Amino acid sequence: MASSAASHLSDLDYRLLRRSILLGRRGWGRVHPNPMVGCVVARGREVLAEGYHALFGGPHAETTALAAVENARGATLYSSLEPCNHVGKTPPCTEAIRGAGIKRVVYWAPEPGSAAGGGAEHLRRAGLRVDGPVGEWTDWAAENPFFFRDPDMHRPYLALKLAVSLDGYIAPGGGRRVWLTGPEARAEVHRIRAGFDAVLVGSGTWRADDPRLTARGETVPRVPPVPVLLDRQGQATRDLRALRREGAARRPIVVTAAGQAMRLQGSLGEEAEVVPVSQDRRGLDLEEALGALADRGVDTILCEGGGILAAALLDGGLVDRIYVFLAPCLIGAGGVPAFPVRPNGAGAADGTGGRAMPEWRSRLEPVRFGNDTLVVLDRGA
Amino acid sequence: MASSAASHLSDLDYRLLRRSILLGRRGWGRVHPNPMVGCVVARGREVLAEGYHALFGGPHAETTALAAVENARGATLYSSLEPCNHVGKTPPCTEAIRGAGIKRVVYWAPEPGSAAGGGAEHLRRAGLRVDGPVGEWTDWAAENPFFFRDPDMHRPYLALKLAVSLDGYIAPGGGRRVWLTGPEARAEVHRIRAGFDAVLVGSGTWRADDPRLTARGETVPRVPPVPVLLDRQGQATRDLRALRREGAARRPIVVTAAGQAMRLQGSLGEEAEVVPVSQDRRGLDLEEALGALADRGVDTILCEGGGILAAALLDGGLVDRIYVFLAPCLIGAGGVPAFPVRPNGAGAADGTGGRAMPEWRSRLEPVRFGNDTLVVLDRGA
Numbered sequence: 080m081a082s083s084a085a086s087h088l089s090d091l092d093y094r095l096l097r098r099s100i101l102l103g104r105r106g107w108g109r110v111h112p113n114p115m116v117g118c119v120v121a122r123g124r125e126v127l128a129e130g131y132h133a134l135f136g137g138p139h140a141e142t143t144a145l146a147a148v149e150n151a152r153g154a155t156l157y158s159s160l161e162p163c164n165h166v167g168k169t170p171p172c173t174e175a176i177r178g179a180g181i182k183r184v185v186y187w188a189p190e191p192g193s194a195a196g197g198g199a200e201h202l203r204r205a206g207l208r209v210d211g212p213v214g215e216w217t218d219w220a221a222e223n224p225f226f227f228r229d230p231d232m233h234r235p236y237l238a239l240k241l242a243v244s245l246d247g248y249i250a251p252g253g254g255r256r257v258w259l260t261g262p263e264a265r266a267e268v269h270r271i272r273a274g275f276d277a278v279l280v281g282s283g284t285w286r287a288d289d290p291r292l293t294a295r296g297e298t299v300p301r302v303p304p305v306p307v308l309l310d311r312q313g314q315a316t317r318d319l320r321a322l323r324r325e326g327a328a329r330r331p332i333v334v335t336a337a338g339q340a341m342r343l344q345g346s347l348g349e350e351a352e353v354v355p356v357s358q359d360r361r362g363l364d365l366e367e368a369l370g371a372l373a374d375r376g377v378d379t380i381l382c383e384g385g386g387i388l389a390a391a392l393l394d395g396g397l398v399d400r401i402y403v404f405l406a407p408c409l410i411g412a413g414g415v416p417a418f419p420v421r422p423n424g425a426g427a428a429d430g431t432g433g434r435a436m437p438e439w440r441s442r443l444e445p446v447r448f449g450n451d452t453l454v455v456l457d458r459g460a
Numbered sequence: 461m462a463s464s465a466a467s468h469l470s471d472l473d474y475r476l477l478r479r480s481i482l483l484g485r486r487g488w489g490r491v492h493p494n495p496m497v498g499c500v501v502a503r504g505r506e507v508l509a510e511g512y513h514a515l516f517g518g519p520h521a522e523t524t525a526l527a528a529v530e531n532a533r534g535a536t537l538y539s540s541l542e543p544c545n546h547v548g549k550t551p552p553c554t555e556a557i558r559g560a561g562i563k564r565v566v567y568w569a570p571e572p573g574s575a576a577g578g579g580a581e582h583l584r585r586a587g588l589r590v591d592g593p594v595g596e597w598t599d600w601a602a603e604n605p606f607f608f609r610d611p612d613m614h615r616p617y618l619a620l621k622l623a624v625s626l627d628g629y630i631a632p633g634g635g636r637r638v639w640l641t642g643p644e645a646r647a648e649v650h651r652i653r654a655g656f657d658a659v660l661v662g663s664g665t666w667r668a669d670d671p672r673l674t675a676r677g678e679t680v681p682r683v684p685p686v687p688v689l690l691d692r693q694g695q696a697t698r699d700l701r702a703l704r705r706e707g708a709a710r711r712p713i714v715v716t717a718a719g720q721a722m723r724l725q726g727s728l729g730e731e732a733e734v735v736p737v738s739q740d741r742r743g744l745d746l747e748e749a750l751g752a753l754a755d756r757g758v759d760t761i762l763c764e765g766g767g768i769l770a771a772a773l774l775d776g777g778l779v780d781r782i783y784v785f786l787a788p789c790l791i792g793a794g795g796v797p798a799f800p801v802r803p804n805g806a807g808a809a810d811g812t813g814g815r816a817m818p819e820w821r822s823r824l825e826p827v828r829f830g831n832d833t834l835v836v837l838d839r840g841a
Contacts, residue, residue, distance in 0.1 A: 243626070243628075245624070245628065245784065245798070245799060246628040246798060246799040247624075247625075247626065247627040247628025247629070247797075247798075248628070403626065403786075405784075405786060405833075405835060407820040407821070407835075407837045408820075416628075417626065417628075418626060418627040418790050439788040439789075439831070440788070440831055441788060441830070441831045441832070441833060444828055445827070445828055445833045445835075446826070447822055447825055447826055449822070450820070450821055450822045451822070452786075452822060452826045452833065452835045454786060454788075454826075454833045456788045
């Protein structure tokens with residue numbers, strides 16, 4: 080699926096394609112399950128209009144950008160996704176492009192779906208010059224991880240978020256709570272949450288922190304993420320902040336051991352949904368838990384810890400992405416390790432590098448948030 | 461020193477200033493002890509020429525850029541540093557700017573020296589519109605750390621380079637050698653080395669790795685960094701790769717305990733310079749060692765490990781910058797910690813966060829090198 084078009088592209092083409100990708104990101108939290116798409120209409124170096132897909136069900140990036148141009152005749156349209164060729168919630172973008180008199184289309188990622196696909200070929204047959212796709216599947220997937228996910232993966236897409244000190248800890252010992260990261264990084268976490276169907280934490284974390292697990296940043300999610308608590312022992316209580324529904328359409332979810340479910344549902348009342356799964360001596364069966372969440376329409380999960388849950392998910396091969404916020408501080412020995420080595424884990428506990436993660440790849444550029452750095456790691460292709 | 465000029469600047473101004481800063485970076489390893497400076501000459505959005513200070517003693521960025529413009533009359537000159545106003549190795553840039561008919565100058569950082577300073581005022585009096593300085597000392601210092609260093613700091617500028625796994629280790633246990641980072645990150649290390657007067661390692665590192673400590677990347681340093689080995693016990697031998705002079709003008713340096721110096725100098729011969737310093741039960745007196753290096757003209761040092769030396773330098777408040785290469789791998793317990801807590805160190809060994817580093821600041825943008833991420837931390841103002 081690597082591109083043959085790249086050789087035809089100029090520096091300007093790449094710059095405006097890059098711009099279209101960045102514009103597309105504005106749709107995070109608002110367009111799912113659609114992809115994020117951005118678009119630039121330009122005549123040579125002159126940018127005539129920009130647009131992006133802003134809301135699921137709303138106009139596509141291409142039509143938004145074209146609607147803002149008085150005369151696009153002979154112009155070039157850059158899009159981060161192949162223009163769609165089908166009547167869905169909106170008319171096909173290919174028609175809008177032809178109707179506007181666009182002469183050339185440059186796009187980044189192909190439309191993988193058979194229903195909406197074929198736009199590039201359609202436009203070529205209509206006499207337009209079309210350059211794309213550009214780049215590789217792994218890059219498209221890093222940009223739109225839910226949209227380009229492996230269709231054979233029968234579980235929710237799961238991302239892990241960790242704030243890690245320079246020496247690899249997430250917190251001091253003794254259960255004390257500190258903010259490793261600054262306000263800019265915490266704002267970014269709220270933005271990230273807005274793009275997921277659910278925000279998940281293990282029992283150590285909700286006991287220690289009592290987090291709300293809501294997206295309270297500038298990006299207002301179209302559908303708020305549902306809080307999910309793992310609670311093998313059935314100890315969650317009604318007064319937990321994550322279990323306050325606060326007007327959300329969907330009830331928070333508590334995943335517990337099958338033997339605890341009925342009692343726990345009784346004590347939590349109807350404001351929370353209790354989901355029973357099997358357990359073994361290590362804890363809840365995480366694969367079964369993820370499957371049960373998928374059955375309830377949870378396609379994408381952000382897990383925010385703690386370290387034991389994160390390690391179990393990593394060991395189980397259940398993690399698709401890691402958001403690492405690196406904080407410029409030191410915790411010192413005795414802290415809570417971000418990546419504890421489990422005695423029965425896949426790797427070596429003797430520092431022999433057995434738990435190296437050669438399959439993790441850094442595809443997105445790191446970003447600085449105040450003093451902290453966000454590194455996004457995606458499971459390697 | 462914060463700027464009052466910033467409010468006058470347009471988005472275009474900021475973009476071209478940023479461009480001038482990036483151009484200046486091409487001088488890394490070639491211009492020291494001068495600062496890195498870049499320059500853009502533009503008429504509105506049209507960039508007429510670019511330039512940068514490419515070599516110590518050679519033409520400045522401004523004159524390089526102006527020399528490439530046929531007609532700069534009425535144009536704007538952007539520079540990452542205030543144009544100089546003195547006859548040094550080259551004529552004053554202010555004269556070149558006036559002579560070319562430049563109408564407006566936008567600059568980022570002020571010229572701190574009294575000899576070369578005053579350029580902005582000189583140009584203003586000559587009737588040019590001059591906007592600058594822009595931003596803050598801390599940002600200028602992050603970009604040109606040697607040039608904007610604290611003049612009262614009577615020791616070499618010291619940067620620490622560490623390649624760290626996600627779980628905070630620099631290597632597996634048992635002295636085994638692994639590359640945590642990929643080839644792109646290692647190439648960047650060679651580029652970074654080219655900008656320092658010396659590359660320093662502790663005895664554990666040269667014993668385990670036998671590194672050459674030379675800058676063997678695309679950036680050929682004007683003056684190659686001198687290898688410096690710490691060797692309290694006087695165990696260095698002639699066959700170490702760092703001690704092969706390989707045509708370099710300057711002899712490698714071995715810092716040892718005073719009692720070992722004469723014997724060691726005898727065994728190493730004249731190809732290495734042995735520098736004696738005091739020691740205590742913790743090891744060599746690092747402040748004295750840095751002072752001795754400063755006495756020998758070493759103004760800037762890159763320390764590449766190991767962890768014990770790094771921790772001692774951090775504990776001693778002797779580190780000005782940390783280059784952290786974060787590698788997406790896990791080592792597991794038993795590895796060599798990047799930031800070991802010393803029993804007699806300044807911080808707490810109980811994970812109480814006593815060794816938090818609130819004074820460290822991330823001023824430069826992080827950069828991805830292959831799968832690895834470089835985070836640059838500067839000592840806070």
